[in-house]
Amino acid sequence: xxxxxxxxxxxxxxxxxxxxxxxxxxxxxxxxxxxxxxxxxxxxxxxxxxxxxxxxxxxxxxxxxxxxxxxxxxxxxxxxxxxxxxxxxxxxxxxxxxxxxxxxxxxxxxxxxxxxxxxxxxxxxxxxxxxxxxxxxxxxxxxxxxxxxxxxxxxxxxxxxxxxxxxxxxxxxxxxxxxxxxxxxxxxxxxxxxxxxxxxxxxxxxxxxxxxxxxxxxxxxxxxxxxxxxxxxxxxxxxxxxxxxxxx
Amino acid sequence: xxxxxxxxxxxxxxxxxxxxxxxxxxxxxxxxxxxxxxxxxxxxxxxxxxxxxxxxxxxxxxxxxxxxxxxxxxxxxxxxxxxxxxxxxxxxxxxxxxxxxxxxxxxxxxxxxxxxxxxxxxxxxxxxxxxxxxxxxxxxxxxxxxxxxxxxxxxxxxxxxxxxxxxxxxxxxxxxxxxxxxxxxxxxxxxxxxxxxxxxxxxxxxxxxxxxxxxxxxxxxxxxxxxxxxxxxxxxxxxxxxxxxxxxxxxxxxxxxxxxxxxxxxxxxxxxxxxxxxxxxxxxxxxxxxxxxxxxxxxxxxxxxxxxxxxxxxxxxxxxxxxxxxxxxxxxxxxxxxxxxxxxxxxxxxxxxxxxxxxxxxxxxxxxxxxxxxx
Numbered sequence: 001x002x003x004x005x006x007x008x009x010x011x012x013x014x015x016x017x018x019x020x021x022x023x024x025x026x027x028x029x030x031x032x033x034x035x036x037x038x039x040x041x042x043x044x045x046x047x048x049x050x051x052x053x054x055x056x057x058x059x060x061x062x063x064x065x066x067x068x069x070x071x072x073x074x075x076x077x078x079x080x081x082x083x084x085x086x087x088x089x090x091x092x093x094x095x096x097x098x099x100x101x102x103x104x105x106x107x108x109x110x111x112x113x114x115x116x117x118x119x120x121x122x123x124x125x126x127x128x129x130x131x132x133x134x135x136x137x138x139x140x141x142x143x144x145x146x147x148x149x150x151x152x153x154x155x156x157x158x159x160x161x162x163x164x165x166x167x168x169x170x171x172x173x174x175x176x177x178x179x180x181x182x183x184x185x186x187x188x189x190x191x192x193x194x195x196x197x198x199x200x201x202x203x204x205x206x207x208x209x210x211x212x213x214x215x216x217x218x219x220x221x222x223x224x225x226x227x228x229x230x231x232x233x234x235x236x237x238x239x240x241x242x243x244x245x246x247x248x
Numbered sequence: 249x250x251x252x253x254x255x256x257x258x259x260x261x262x263x264x265x266x267x268x269x270x271x272x273x274x275x276x277x278x279x280x281x282x283x284x285x286x287x288x289x290x291x292x293x294x295x296x297x298x299x300x301x302x303x304x305x306x307x308x309x310x311x312x313x314x315x316x317x318x319x320x321x322x323x324x325x326x327x328x329x330x331x332x333x334x335x336x337x338x339x340x341x342x343x344x345x346x347x348x349x350x351x352x353x354x355x356x357x358x359x360x361x362x363x364x365x366x367x368x369x370x371x372x373x374x375x376x377x378x379x380x381x382x383x384x385x386x387x388x389x390x391x392x393x394x395x396x397x398x399x400x401x402x403x404x405x406x407x408x409x410x411x412x413x414x415x416x417x418x419x420x421x422x423x424x425x426x427x428x429x430x431x432x433x434x435x436x437x438x439x440x441x442x443x444x445x446x447x448x449x450x451x452x453x454x455x456x457x458x459x460x461x462x463x464x465x466x467x468x469x470x471x472x473x474x475x476x477x478x479x480x481x482x483x484x485x486x487x488x489x490x491x492x493x494x495x496x497x498x499x500x501x502x503x504x505x506x507x508x509x510x511x512x513x514x515x516x517x518x519x520x521x522x523x524x525x526x527x528x529x530x531x532x533x534x535x536x537x538x539x540x541x542x543x544x545x546x547x548x549x550x551x552x553x554x555x556x557x558x559x560x561x562x563x564x565x566x567x568x569x570x571x572x573x574x575x576x577x578x579x580x581x582x583x584x585x586x587x588x589x590x591x592x593x594x595x596x597x598x599x600x601x602x603x604x605x606x607x608x609x610x611x612x613x614x615x616x617x618x619x620x621x622x623x
Contacts, residue, residue, distance in 0.1 A: 056519055082523060087523040107526065110526060
């Protein structure tokens with residue numbers, strides 16, 4: 001596996017929710033260390049696309065290869081992929097009955113089989129990285145939304161994943177907290193990790209993305225580097241969408 | 249035109265120091281005024297209730313306390329029959345009611361056994377006692393319970409299970425069947441969500457069959473059908489059959505309660521656990537179950553309280569629990585007409601335990617919900 005092979009490959013991936021065809025013939029290739037922002041109207045399949053990468057959703061047709069492992073019903077393959085892929089959710093999904101520190105050390109202890117002391121050390125490191133180390137012993141519901149999302153990012157980073165998936169990480173936050181989360185994500189981007197981010201924050205896309213992908217009705221309509229994407233969109237659907245979200 | 253708000257040239261921010269809120273007026277008069285007599289509607293309602301109490305309470309107290317006979321004196325009871333309660337029936341028959349047909353001379357054994365078990369139940373409720381040694385204590389106390397009741401060793405005379413009765417039987421049946429039913433219920437609730445259709449169907453069938461039949465029928469079937477399935481000649485203790493029946497019955501209802509909790513948990517919790525790489529079992533054990541069970545504590549306690557009282561149905565298979573023993577005691581023609589006082593006595597015992605469970609449930613909700621309430 002050399003550095004040139006893509007870390008994620010979608011080949012003709014199709015997915016249905018019952019009768020609804022949510023992903024249509026998706027072909028996508030993500031290089032190691034690449035940072036991709038996916039945008040599009042709601043219902044376009046953006047979240048479904050990234051949720052297929054760590055098998056939270058199952059695709060029915062096509063091939064999906066993550067870091068050399070093809071995703072299928074094989075539990076071992078799914079386990080292997082989930083160790084290397086971290087995910088941050090729109091609703092944070094922190095475990096409310098555990099403290100922040102316990103939230104972070106849970107997976108390293110039970111999945112990574114680390115001893116407790118080492119897991120806690122790693123957890124404190126990640127908490128410092130997202131600048132929230134002083135809240136380690138609090139419960140998630142005692143923190144603000146922005147703090148909770150930063151804890152969620154730290155929790156995903158504790159397993160040292162190769163790929164980080166972000167599913168609209170700032171959509172549930174009050175405006176003044178969006179910046180603190182975006183700052184953490186920008187810092188993360190500068191450290192070489194592969195990132196796929198579904199978001200409406202176009203400032204983030206312009207700051208760090210290598211590629212912006214526009215999806216609509218389950219298809220990838222357009223992909224381009226940010227400056228080309230925003231200054232010179234080639235498809236009329238893209239232009240339409242951009243005019244709606246960039247107007248305010 | 250002047251604006252309704254001040255618009256100075258420059259605004260200098262003067263922080264207002266935090267002050268404490270005004271304290272509500274203290275004292276009984278103030279409490280009465282705000283809770284019972286605020287507004288004409290509440291005042292009227294209070295006066296009506298007070299009038300009703302004034303009408304009823306004196307008669308009740310006359311009957312229950314003033315004119316009542318407390319001695320086990322049948323003649324005195326009959327003399328006071330219409331005007332006063334005959335608590336003498338309790339004084340006369342309390343050992344029969346509390347211990348059933350257990351041999352009179354050996355009744356210190358069920359008394360000791362019940363004290364131990366009740367004590368351990370109370371201790372198990374407190375957090376400081378939640379350690380590994382508690383499990384050991386349970387094994388020891390349950391063993392001691394059976395040794396004391398059964399006898400046949402340590403110089404104690406043997407007493408067969410058919411003669412056990414009264415409160416020890418109620419306590420034993422409810423404690424053991426609830427302790428076994430709870431893990432079974434969790435397993436069945438999880439089984440209903442299983443990916444394997446065989447397990448799922450089995451769990452659904454179990455719940456629907458048991459819930460479709462009254463407890464009396466389940467006890468009947470457990471008692472009389474069980475031996476049919478066993479090889480000729482083997483006898484299974486009637487107490488064991490009843491325990492199995494009660495456990496299966498309660499577990500079916502508890503399983504649905506737990507399933508409600510599992511469904512109420514936001515799907516995102518399981519997804520977060522999965523995306524961290526936790527296996528299904530790890531996610532269920534550490535993330536899903538702790539939260540799901542906390543959600544349905546009131547409903548679980550509700551089922552427990554119901555099951556405790558449902559033990560009274562074992563009279564159908566000739567086991568005399570607290571209620572059954574009361575029927576036995578009132579079989580005495582002399583005392584039969586004072587059944588009301590006997591019933592009140594038994595009801596009071598049930599009430600004490602059920603109320604304790606209910607209060608404990610509220611304690612659990614307050615203290616075990618750390619983190620799930622926004623603070």
